[in-house]
Amino acid sequence: MGAWGRLAAELAASGRLARIAVAAVAGSAPREVGAAMLLRPDGGFTGTIGGGAFEWRALAIAGAALAEGRPRVIVQDLVLGPDLGQCCGGRVTVLIEIFDAAALDEARALAVTESRGPFLAVGRRDGDRIRRVAVPDDDRAVGLTGDDLVERFGDSRRPVLVFGAGHVGRALILALAPLPFRVRWVDGRPEAFPGAVPGNATPIAAADPVAEMIAAPPGSLAVILTHDHALDLALVDAGLRRADLPYLGCIGSRSKRARFSSRLLQIGHSSESIRRMVCPIGVAGVDSKAPAVIAASVAVELLIADRVARNTLGAAREVVRAGREECV
Template identity: 50%
Template sequence: MSHWAKIRRALDRDGRVAAVTIVEALGSSPREPGARMIVHVDGSFHGTIGGGTLEWQALAEAQAGLHRGVAGWSETSYALGPDLGQCCGGRVIVGFEYFDASRLSEVADYESREAAGGFVTRSQRPAGGTGTLRRAIVAADSLAATPELPPSATLATGSDRQMTERFGAVGRTVLIFGAGHVGRALVLALAPLPFRVLWIDPRPEAFPAHVPGNVTLVRPDDPVAAVAAAAPGALVLVMTHSHALDLALVDAALRRDVFPYVGVIGSATKRARFSKRLAETGHGPEAVAAMVCPIGAGGPVSKLPAAIAASVAVELLVADETASAVSGADGAGAGPADAERPIPTRGGMVRRRA
C-alpha cells in the first residue's frame, strides 16, 4: 500500500495519524533523507527511519503529539551520539507531520496522484521548525526531472529550508529478460527494493500468475526491440532460455552505451564465447569489458536461484548508487572515486563506466 493510501486509511479509522520523515542527515546516520514512518494513534507504525534509539524516540514523540492533538508540522534535531547514545556520530533532523480529518480531501488527492504514477512536491519548511507545511505539486510524474532529486532519492532540502519530495514510483528501471528460475527468484528479491522492474519474455505462459507491485510484465514479439525502447540509465539483466537471444540482447544493450549495468547469466566459458563474438561484431575492448558475466559473482558460490538472486540484487544496488552519484545534474557527490566504484563479477572486479 502506498504512503498516502496508508495515511488516508488511518484517517478513516482513527481520525488522526502522524508521518515521520528524516528531513536532513548530517554525518553518519542510520537512514537517508526521505526515510519515512507512519505512526498510528495506538502506537503501531509502518516503515522505518533506521531503528534503534532514534526510531524509538521519534515514535514516542509522534505518539505524544497525536495524543495532545498537535496539528501541522514540527521538527526535532537529534545528535545521535550525545543525545541518544548511538555510535553513528551524526545529526538528523526529523520532521513530524500530523494529519486529522480536516485534511482528508488533501490526502485523498495525493493518494490518487500516487496511484496514477506518482508526483513531486516542493514546500517551504516553517521558520523555527513549527507551523504549517504547504506542498505545491511541481511534477505530475514522480520520476520527472528535478535537479535536486537523484533518480532513487525521495527527498532533498535546500539552504532556504525548501524541501522537495517524491511520492509514488521511485527507483531506477531494471530490465529482466527471461522468466526462468533465476528470473523469478530475482523478481522476488527486488520486490522490496527501490527499483521499477520490466520483466520481459515473449513465451506464452512464461510468467507466474502473481507478481510484486513494482513489476510490469512485457511480452514482446521481438525482445531485442525492448532494448532500443528502454530509457537511458536502466540496468539490464539478460537470462533468457536461449544463448543466441542472450547474445543479441547484450549486443544491442552495449551498442546503445547508455546503460550503467549490462549483466548476463552464465559461466566463465560463456563470458569468453560472448566476448569473442562481440569483438567480432565490432565492439571494442572497453565495451566488452563492461559486460558483467557471470552475474552475482561477488556473493556465495551456491547455484540456488534464490542465492544467485540475492547476489545480483546487491550488484544492482551498487550499480544504482554509483550511477546516481556520477550522473547527478549538479555533480554533487560525484568524482573519480564514485565513477570508478568496482562491481564484483566472477571474472574479477570490473570497473563500471560513468
Template identity: 50%
Template sequence: MRVWRQLADLIGQHGSAALITVHEVKGSAPREVGAHIVVRPDGAFHGTIGGGQLEFRMLDIARDMLRGGRGAARIVDQALGPDLGQCCGGRVKILIETFDGRDLEDIKPLVDSEAHGVFEVECRLDQGRVIRDLSSAVGDDKATQWRETHGEARTPVLIFGAGHVGRALALALAPLPFSVRWLDDREDAFPGHVPANVAAVRMQDPVGEIAQADPRSLILVMTHDHPLDMAITAAALGRDFPYVGLIGSDTKRARFEKRFRELGLSEARIRSLVCPIGIPGIVAKEPAVIAASVVAQLLQVRERGALDSKFSPPVPANDKTAP
C-alpha cells in the first residue's frame, strides 16, 4: 500500500484521515516497525498492524481522535501479553496521527517520493504534531528525534505472454511488492484494465526486452509460440537474472536444454532454469492455481535475498504446466 497516496486520497474524499504506525518494537510482535493503517472518518480502514486485540484497540483510539478533529499525535506504549492476551508477548509503541486538508501541502512531497520507491524522512515533534522532512533535503538534522523509512522496494518481473496463465499471474501479483512488465506480440492480447503495478506492452523485440531489463528482474516465459519461448528463454539465460522460469513440462525442458547446449549456454545457466514453474507439491493445472504456485515461488526468491546474490532454484513440481 502506498500509505501517503492513500492518506492524501482519503483527506480529499472525506476531509480527514488518521494514520496508525508501528513506531517501535521490543521482542515478538505481529508486525514490524513501519507497518501502517490509514483510517477514514467513518471508521473504515486500509492496511494492518497485525490484527487481533492490538489492532482493534488502536483503531478505536484513532476513531476517537478523528471525532475530536485534527490534533496532537499520540504514542501508545502497549504490552502485548499481559495487556491484550496476545501470545507474541512483546511490547510495541504505536504512533497515531490525524490529518485534514491543512496537511495536504506537507503530504505532497511524501506522495511524490513514495511513487519512486523507498525513501527516508527525518521526524520531529512540533506542538504535538509530527513534522517530516525528506532526509535528502535535510541531512544530519540535530533536531531530528527519529527517522522513518517509507515506500516499497518493488521487485521487477517480466511476464512474456498474455494467455490464461499470464492473465492469472498479472492479477495474482497485483497486491504484492512487484513491478510487472507484461509483454505480448499479439494485437488485443491484453484485457481492457490491468492492475496499477502492471505495464502491458505490445512486444516488438523480445530479445531486446531481455537485453534492456533490470538485472534484478525475475523472468517468466509463457508465450503462445514455442520457438518464441525458446528465443526469449535463451536470451534470459544468457544473462545472470536471479530467476528465469519457463512454462512447460519436463519433456519441454529436455527439448529446450538440447537446443541451449547447441547455442553454447553453460551447464550452470541451463540448470538454473525453473521449468516446470511453481513450488513443488501443487499439480493442478488451472491458471489461477498455477499463478498462486508461481507467485509463492517468486516470493521465496525475494525473501531469500535473491536480488543481491545468486539464486539456486527450487526443485520444480512435476509436469504441472505443460501447454
C-alpha cells in the first residue's frame, strides 16, 4: 500500500489524521525532504521523520492541532541545536496537515494515482488545506517553496533480481523486505520457495533463469546465489553482456572468481568487463558465512549500488568512501 492509500485507510478508520512531513532541510538533519509520518487521534503513529527530540516535538505540535478537531496547515521551523539540544546543527522545516473526513475523497483519488506509478503532487496552500494536483514525475526539486509544495509519491523502487532460493537466498529476501527495492526472486525449482514471501518480492519459478537475466529491466541489480555453479556462470555471462546493470554479484570465494574469470575470458569477455562481476559479494570486513550475516552484508552493498546508480559516479564514490553522516 502506498503513502496515500495508507493515509486514506487511516482517515477512514479514525475520521481525523495528522500528517507530518519534512518540507525543507538546511545542514545536517535526521531525515531527508519528503520523509513523513501519520498521527492518529489516539496517539498512535506510523512512519518516522527521524526520531529523537525532533520527532517528539513535531508529534506534540501535531497532537495539539489534531485535538482541535478542524483542518489546519502548520509550517514549523526547528533548529535542532538551540531548539532541541540535538548536536546535528541543522534546521528542519516540518509541514503538519490535519485531515478530516472531508479530505477522504481527495486522499483516495491520490491513492489511485499512486497505484499507477510514480508521480509528483504539486500543492498550494488554500486557507486551512493544501490543494494538490497530480502531475507526471520528473526531475524537479521536492520540498516547500513559499506556498508551493512539491512531493514525490509512488513506487520508484530499484528492481533487484535474486537468483536462488536456498538458505542465503531466503535470508536475503528477508533482509531486503523493508528496503526500497522491488525483487524478482528466481529459481527453477518451484518447491524451493517458502509458502509466504515479503510484499516487495515476487517468486518466479523459471524454467530458464538465464532468460530472466536477459529480460531484466535496465538499471536492475542482480545477485546470483544458485545451487549450481554452471548456472551461476551462465547467469554471470548473460549479465556481463548487459551494459545497463549497475550491480552483478555472484556468491563465492576468490578461487571461484578466478575460475569464472578464466572461463569468461575464454568465451569472449574482456578483463575490463569481468571486473564488473562482484565476487565475493558483501561489504568488506564481514567474514561470517552465516546466511543471515551474508544477507545483511549484501543488502548494504545493494544500497550502495543503488546510491551509485542514482548519482554521478564521482559523487557516489565520495559517499562510499566517507560513509553516511548520521544524526540521532
